[in-house]
Each structure stands twice: as structure tokens, then as C-alpha cells.
Amino acid sequence: MVTSIYKSIKAFLQDRPLKNGTMIKGKYEIVETLGMGSYGITYLVRDTRQQNKLYVLKQTKPSRRKDEKSKLSYHYETNILGTLNHPAIPKIHENFFFKDDFYFTMEFINGNTFEDLIFHKGKTYTENEAFQILQQLLVIVKYIHNENIVHRDLRIPNIIVVKNQLHLIDFGLARYIGDKPTVHAERLSDYMIEKQLKREVTFQSDFYSLGHFLLFLLYSDYTPSSKVERSWEEELPISKFSKEILRKMLQIKEPYHHIDELIHAVNHRLKIFDNNM
Missing domain, CATH: 1.10.510.10 (Transferase(Phosphotransferase) domain 1)
Structure with missing residues (x-):
């Protein structure tokens, strides 16, 4: 029971969203947190090297860094998005590994x-x-x-x-x-x-x-x-x-x-x- 509570608290602290203004990979500036799921945290970011163009950035949860299921889910999503080419589906822009976490960016659908x-x-x-x-x-x-x-x-x-x-x-x-x-x-x-x-x-x-x-x-x-x-x-x-x-x-x-x-x-x-x- 105590171990379970400790793990929950640790995960909560690890998975706090990155602050607005944080820079990722030296170019993606976090504008706001869009949401949090079972395995990832999603942000709206601007690419400071691309005239501040907006993208959606998805980060695997830090508490799941060693979780094989989380890694497989990340690769599954990026691979599937990479195969699709339809105007109604966001296009994947870039996927990368940065400071112990997997990330990928994709087209921002503003609606x-x-x-x-x-x-x-x-x-x-x-x-x-x-x-x-x-x-x-x-x-x-x-x-x-x-x-x-x-x-x-x-x-x-x-x-x-x-x-x-x-x-x-x-x-x-x-x-x-x-x-x-x-x-x-x-x-x-x-x-x-x-x-x-x-x-x-x-x-x-x-x-x-x-x-x-x-x-x-x-x-x-x-x-x-x-x-x-x-x-x-x-x-x-x-x-x-x-x-x-x-x-x-x-x-x-x-x-x-x-x-x-x-x-x-x-x-x-x-x-x-x-x-x-």
C-alpha cells in the first residue's frame, strides 16, 4: 500500500507538464499544455527557427521512460501517422529523442x-x-x-x-x-x-x-x-x-x-x- 502511494506521488511529480516558454531541442518553445493521456503529454509549441510556426508536440511521460509499452505506443503512433497522407489528418513533422524522453511534432489543426x-x-x-x-x-x-x-x-x-x-x-x-x-x-x-x-x-x-x-x-x-x-x-x-x-x-x-x-x-x-x- 505504502509502495503504491509512493509510486503514484513520484509519477505525479515526474509528469508535471513543462512550463510555458520552455525550449525543446533548441527550437520548439512551449506555448501551452493541451492535454495529458495515459502515456503522453501534448503541447502547443512554436518553432522559433521557422517564423514561429505552430505545431503540436507530444512527449512520452517521464514516469514511463522505462516502460516498454509506452515506447511501443510512441513508435506505433509515429509510424502510422507517417504512412497517412490526407488533408483531414495532421501530418507528422519530426520525431526525436531529447533529454531522456521521446517526442514528436505534428501539424497543428486550429479549430x-x-x-x-x-x-x-x-x-x-x-x-x-x-x-x-x-x-x-x-x-x-x-x-x-x-x-x-x-x-x-x-x-x-x-x-x-x-x-x-x-x-x-x-x-x-x-x-x-x-x-x-x-x-x-x-x-x-x-x-x-x-x-x-x-x-x-x-x-x-x-x-x-x-x-x-x-x-x-x-x-x-x-x-x-x-x-x-x-x-x-x-x-x-x-x-x-x-x-x-x-x-x-x-x-x-x-x-x-x-x-x-x-x-x-x-x-x-x-x-x-x-x-x-
Whole structure:
């Protein structure tokens, strides 16, 4: 017990974000800390040798310097980002080792996440708007799937809007089809069923996450009429066709096997709406 507390305190002290103004590799000046995950700390930096151009810099946590899992996650993310070339996905700029830690920099996408828009700016989306957003997002996900990559973290903080165009970030959990779900041999069966569905290295795991993303958009426009807890199918006043798509995305019914099936269903759903207008 005492050892566990000591390790937690030590990790907390080691993993304090670097101060604003700190220079990395003699050229990257930290502007602000953007966030902290299980294995890394993310910063907004300016490249002082490149007319102060802004980048996102990711640092492996100092407390995990000797953690093989952390090193493998770093190399996995940088390798996958290095293979992708799409305007909606940040391009990796540089990866390097500096003062005992692994770092990499990538393109800075300057926009609002759906988490910001819904929870901080009060943005709401109608049923049709939600499906139009999903339609645009599926184009990006199809590109990734065509590269045999599963993102596995398609959540509202990882999808950014810039001038009505969507961008997808954070490939820290991405894997190639055929890879193990984890960088070590832990069993997915040790996790709760929802996490298993999100972390499987299958295209269906991305469809499952997109189903939850779609629910966030749909609930943004929902006002509860009762204090009684009900399922989304009972609460959301959406069309039967929309519910059918969600059931398949969330694997309540036989799931979609390929992204083209999902794209076809979403396009058909939007066409029906347009014809009824």
C-alpha cells in the first residue's frame, strides 16, 4: 500500500507538464499544455527557427521512460501517422529523442472539437445535421480503413471542425488490421464489454465508436421530458431508419461489415430526408 502511494506521488511529480516558454531541442518553445493521456503529454509549441510556426508536440511521460509499452505506443503512433497522407489528418513533422524522453511534432489543426462545441459553446444538432456530419466523417474514416488501419478512438474530443470541414486527430490507439489489440498480450476479455467493442482491431470497433459519436450529436438537441431513465431508442425522437442505422453501428443488430455499407445507408437516409422536404 505504502509502495503504491509512493509510486503514484513520484509519477505525479515526474509528469508535471513543462512550463510555458520552455525550449525543446533548441527550437520548439512551449506555448501551452493541451492535454495529458495515459502515456503522453501534448503541447502547443512554436518553432522559433521557422517564423514561429505552430505545431503540436507530444512527449512520452517521464514516469514511463522505462516502460516498454509506452515506447511501443510512441513508435506505433509515429509510424502510422507517417504512412497517412490526407488533408483531414495532421501530418507528422519530426520525431526525436531529447533529454531522456521521446517526442514528436505534428501539424497543428486550429479549430473546435465537438466536445468544445457541445459542452462549452452550447451547439446543438438536428437529426439531419448529425447525419450530414457523420457522412463527412465517414469519408475520412474510409481513407483510414482503406489503409487497413483502425482508429479505435473516434470520440468527440478527437474530431475537430475548421470552417465546416472535419479533421481527425489522436492516433495513439490506432492499429493495423491483424495487430494485437494491445502492445502487450493483455486480454480484451479483462475489460468491460463496451471497452472491448471499442478496442477490437476490427472495422466494426470504429463503427461502434461512431455510433456513440452520433448519439452525442443527437442528444445535443434533446430535452428530457421525464426523470425516468430510458434507453436512447425510447428517448430520441428520430426516424425509424436512423434508429436502424444506429442499432447496426452499436452492434445491437448484425453490424456493418464494411464502411461502404455504412456510407450507403447514411447516404440513403439523407436522400430520404431531402425527398421529404
